Amino acid sequence: MFIDIVTFCVSAFLLWFGANWIVASAALIARKYNVSELVIGLTIVAVGTSAPEFLVTLNAAFRGQNDISLSNVVGSNIFNLGFILGVMAMIKPLVSNRTIVYRDGLLLFLTTAGILAVSFTGTLGRFFGGCLMTLLIGYLIYLGRKRENVGAEELEETRGKVATWRDGIWLVAGFAAISAGGHLMVTAASSIAADFGVSSWVIGVTIVAAGTSLPELVTCLAASVRGKNEMLLGNLIGSDFFNFAGVLGLTCLLKPLPVSPEASSGLILLVAMVGLVMILLRTGWKLTRWEGGLLVGINLFRWAHDFMQ
Template structure:
């Protein structure tokens, strides 16, 4: 049992540092070859920050652990919009804007509701994966067409990189990129195996473990990044980044996983997905109230997130 706990904690660090190294090194490499900030944000940074969720979800799917595979994505999204978003609003109210209210949040709500419908009919198959990836491609295409506005929207996600001074790219950046991918690959493997073993030991379902501990573990990079941004007074883009991360988790991570390996949907998935639809709708409502997420609204989101954890472990 102790060895499983050790490997679970180790997997969190591997996923955390692996994703951070991928984003940092790949962004520097892209800058060196004069890749646009928008392209970096939509591809390298988006993949890097969602790499823990993808590796855990895909690994679980190929091991036949569909409950962990789906619950990791659902739990991560609830954790992002509940605990992380609520905590950031408690620290300092988060400003919103019309794009979030009219485009990004409604798109996330529609996508989440569609996945709930697909899960209800047990249709998370390759056709669902193609549909989700098509939605993601359409969204990225829209942002690319409206590149100036999209570039401003992505400015809070893309890490600050020093301007190219003409020096040769360091081999350390390539090594960090390689080590980062190895780290998340091992982290995903360790997390799935150790989490399922812990669930069996305590008699807890794989779904509950995936919705809670695994989801929180794969969301740690987002939590640390948001805390750092908040402490530096850069709260303007936190809400948009969290909504974008949730959308990428569903359309990108879940879509690609379903394309590679269709998922079986257990009855345990439907309450969690229903809760997530309600939470996205609540966040959309909060966005429109005074065009900010206030501290009391943040407290509501944190309370819902903690309450859901308590309910999952007691049920």
């Protein structure tokens, strides 16, 4: 048991640092070759912060641990909108706007509801995975034509710096770290689930989900410290959409995922959570401290409920 817990902690740190290395080094390399900041934001930052979810989800899928695979994505999205968004609002109320609510939020809600509907068939297959990937590509093209500089804020730390040969090493090291971290996290999580006598779904939707959401948590905390709380809403909603359309879409495209009854229940909760967040963002166009506390409370209650089952 002790070894499994230590292994899980080590895997979380590998995922955390690996994602940060990928984002920073890839952004510098891309700028060196005159790749626009828009492209960097929409691709490198998105891939970097969602890399832990992707590696853990794909690793679990190909090892036949389908509950961990799907629960990681569902749990990460709930953790993002419940715990992380809630804590950030408690630190400082977050201002929303029509674009976040009616475009990005509605897209996330419809995507989540669509996944829930398909889950009742018992399998998320390759065709559906292709549909999710097509949706993601279409969304990125739309944003590109609108010339919205999504994700540029996260890259402030790289401004004024020039890429060197060391950045290539850091990029490779980042992918190696998340690859090793993803493998170790799935192994440790499965063992912990067996030791505690709880299902792989519960471990995946709680502990593994929190571990793979570390990049989003760190990014949001850094933004909060810099007083840029307004960007958090778009980043978290965008991250959740990328987790579903990108991470889950590509995973299903490579290997269809069977859906357990627990997974369907988790998706129902996530649809409700997304709907609640959209309502809270629309009322007064602000997420207040007490509303943030409500989201955190729901997340903690869900965790307690899952572990007691």
